[in-house]
Amino acid sequence: MKPFSYERVSSPAEAAAAAARARGAKFIAGGTNLLDLMKLEIETPHHLVDVTGTGLDTITETDEGGLRIGALVSNTALASDERVKRDYAVLSRAIVAGASGQLRNKATTGGNLLQRTRCPYFYDTNQACNKRKPGSGCAAKEGVSRQLGIVGVSDACIATYPGDMAVALRVLDAVVETVKADGTTRAIPLGEFHRLWGDTPHIETVLEPDEMITAVTLPKPLGGTHIYHKVRDRRSYAFALVSVAAVLDAEGKGRVAIGGIAPRPWRVESADAALPDVKAAARALTQEASPTDQNAFKIALVERTLAGVMAKARGEAA
Amino acid sequence: MKYTTPAGETVIDRQRVVGQPTTRVDGPLKVTGHAPYAYERHDVAANQAYGYIVPSAIAKGRVRSMDLAEAKAQPGVITILTTTEVDELPLGMGHTVPLFGGSQIRFYHQALALVVAETFEQARAAAKLVRVDYERTPGNHDFHALAPDAPLVEGSDGPDVSKVGDFEAAYASAPVTIDVTYETPHESHAMMEPHASIAAWEGEKLSLWTSNQMIAWSKQAVAKMLDLDPANVRLDSPFLGGGFGAKLFVRVDAVAAALAAKKAGRPVKVMLDRPLVFNNTTHRSATIQRLRFGAERDGRLTAISHECTSGNLAGQEGENGIAQTRLLYAGANRYTAQRIARLDLPEANAMRAPGETAGLMALEGAMDELAEKLGMDPVELRIVNDTQVDPETPNRPYSSRMMVECLRRGAEAFGWDKRNTTPGGWREGRWLIGHGMAVGFRNSVQMKSAARVRLSGNGKLTVETDMTDIGTGSYTILAQTAAEMLGLPLEDITVTLGDSDMPASCGSGGQWGAQNSTSGVYAACVKLREDIAERFAMDPNAAEFADGEIRAGGESRKLTEATASGEIVAEDSVEYDDLSQKYQQSTFAGHFVEIAVDAYTGETYVRRMLAACAAGRILNPISARSQVIGAMTMGVGGALTEELAVDTRFGFFVNHDLAGYEVPVHADIPHQEVIFLDELDAIASPMKAKGVGELGLCGVGAAVANALYNATGVRVREYPLTLDKYLDKLPAV
């Protein structure tokens, strides 16, 4: 770990200002991702701005009938909120499908959105990785890639956005609210928040360096059946091979987003439109797939997981 | 005690303490955090500095030069030990390549330097600044590419091939045959506690507080590697956070700490980073195994062939997948052979039940395939092929063999008669349900083991032996043994383990620990009883020890009377002669598994599992059960998820952390039932006990794979059984 300086701030504006002031600064919330990466010297901030004292740890109702989730609300608090469990169950289910109880107690809404990929070569600093070290190459593409992405990936990087919570947020049309050092605020639809890798896989979101996430808002409840199905090799404590977040009506119409296959939660308009035709929806979701030999199975897995989700929505016995 | 003839009735047969369900005597220390593990022994030596390993970034080649300038200039750095400043260390024990020294690189994450600093963080930060100039050499990293041309393993008496009868002719004329090939992956021990050591010198004397399964071996190995008089080496390892074979032999943490402590002039502690556990230490080699069976229509095997190829660095065997096939089933015509591919990957070595774990994953899968071809109950197929003698050497009987009983009891308790008999035919909602079984087989090994017992003035007894407790329960069963022998309550027994200054035990490995270490304590206690009896002129053979007293001929004396003039010390060992040549000594299990497969996604979960085990006297049903359920859990991991993924271009295991190397989590492990059959094996040990720590793993993988087939109708012969291997063969959705 490289030496760094550290400060605590008490408001979002101060946080953004502090980040703008210091060279190579980063926000730290729960620290469950950032600290691991710092120990490995994959992240090497010179300065940490601790945002846990910014008071953004409440969930409030919006004028539009939705919810505003403070950026510092813990994953545990969010998943167990009665309103979330009732009206946005897909979000609760996605969160508890991730990490472990201890981690979810520490992990925050903002930090979760910004968790970095789990590509094994990204974690091994001896290996070429364009995301970790721009221009060094991508060791994964012709290496061990079973877990990695099949759509939206590029020649430079085939990693995935690994998280679960954001897949549910995507299907719910959530919006990310931010503040910058100069006090300006933005509202970024979740679908535009994570970037596709292109030639610059080290730039993962549209956030600017001193821009802080203050909240995530949910539009008013959609109704329908909320399902999150995460497919993985073991039953807990593993990242998704493929996950499906779905909000469906009794006929199987609605919306779906897919996790574990792309640089961001993968949602395709024409797939939503095709529902309840699972085959057509799956085709729309994976038609531009460029898998490796090791992860080509994810194409079939998307379709089959979607079919299972559809069966569940229609009330087939679990 | 020379154990040459099977014991008749002994004190142990009373089973007042031995054999009783007894919670761990070291449990309170562990749950309160007071059991010190190697890296936490802050009190054993003052002024400890922290060492951090600089691992090689390449798998094969040479260090051209190292630039230490920047690292040395970092705050807190005391010294840097580099590989090029010492000659290649001689091989210690069990090593295929040197642990440290010289400029040659033979595997990824080989230790190239140790940065020593005042704090762990300082050492780690400085280690990242050591610049190494490498000369890379291409290597052979691809097991599958090399396997077809792999040569036979060369044993001490020639190639490892065994032929009995005429396999080819019998196979050619058999009415029913199968010919199948199974594959198992490289696997990691992935124990909780990484390798760790603290080293301190006093003149020529080296002390190592470490985490090691085999103290006496390892003391010799350290002396050899560092060119020391063994009398000047002390190892101490009272508690281990698991080992599974990874700590049978000394690893680089110990020698680097020792060398650096000398250089720094103060104690140095080193723990391997988690990634180094995967690439710097040892693993179980992958295997490719071809099995051919010829059978009569009634299921009797007439021809058995098992060929296993595994891999390792030059100089040592890989995974001996054929060992159990030479012993398990009857059959007149047999062919077994072992091949080895020379790989430039980290060193393959023993991992829990080496040989049988991988071997049974193939053998017992093939048996399931044969049963299906014969239209026979897989349990009955095993039973008709039972043998009570070593099938390669029929004049060598088993000391005791209860395979059939294990299968019958297990089948009954599991409800095998109500199993799914139509592959793919049992569906509950979205779940396809399947049942599978396999035989578990693992040898019981006789090893010399010594102990000392001290009866002190207050009538309390101390047991001293360098035996280790790797989480297995050694402390408890040794205390039970001594309590039984001296008629003392368990609370009056103190057991001290893991110190090389104590009598050399068998150590922990190969499931030989329990029956031999308790037998060593038994032998020492027999001596102690004789000594006490003599003091009172009583006949030691007639004397009964109970309630802190010795009783004989109507007389009874307190043990504290005997120790009134000072403590009484007795030391002895158990040593064996030719009982293991005369008798085949093995343990058996019947494993039964029910799984559910998501018909949509292929996700596979074990729903329940049961093992019926015969392993001689069960010394403590609680710790024995813990061993078996832990092993069953490891078996589920091996079947469903565990695999070291090789980058065949660069020669290393890519998933070198516990996120990427997926061992089972609690949610993966369902209800587990363990049944121990009543068995006393007086040939195996004076305690009439055999090993049990590895038996629970042997066969589990195949039982799961057979259940997967039974659930889906898809036979997967390549472990682990991840869904990508059968997704496209599941029913359409």
Ligand SMILES: Cc1cc2nc3c(=O)[nH]c(=O)nc-3n(C[C@H](O)[C@H](O)[C@H](O)COP(=O)(O)OP(=O)(O)OC[C@H]3O[C@@H](n4cnc5c(N)ncnc54)[C@H](O)[C@@H]3O)c2cc1C
């Ligand atoms: C072992 C393990 C298993 C896991 N398994 C899963 C899983 O199965 N599914 C899953 O979805 N996740 C999983 N995770 C990831 C976990 O969800 C994230 O680590 C966590 O959500 C990150 O939140 P945090 O508050 O700790 O972020 P931090 O580590 O504090 O920060 C992460 C990043 O976000 C930035 N940041 C934090 N807050 C803000 C803010 N308000 N504004 C701007 N930037 C900010 C930081 O600068 C940093 O770059 C796992 C993690 C671990 C360690």
Ligand code: SF4
């Ligand atoms: S896939 Fe992306 S993260 Fe992985 S090695 Fe390639 S560039 Fe790095």
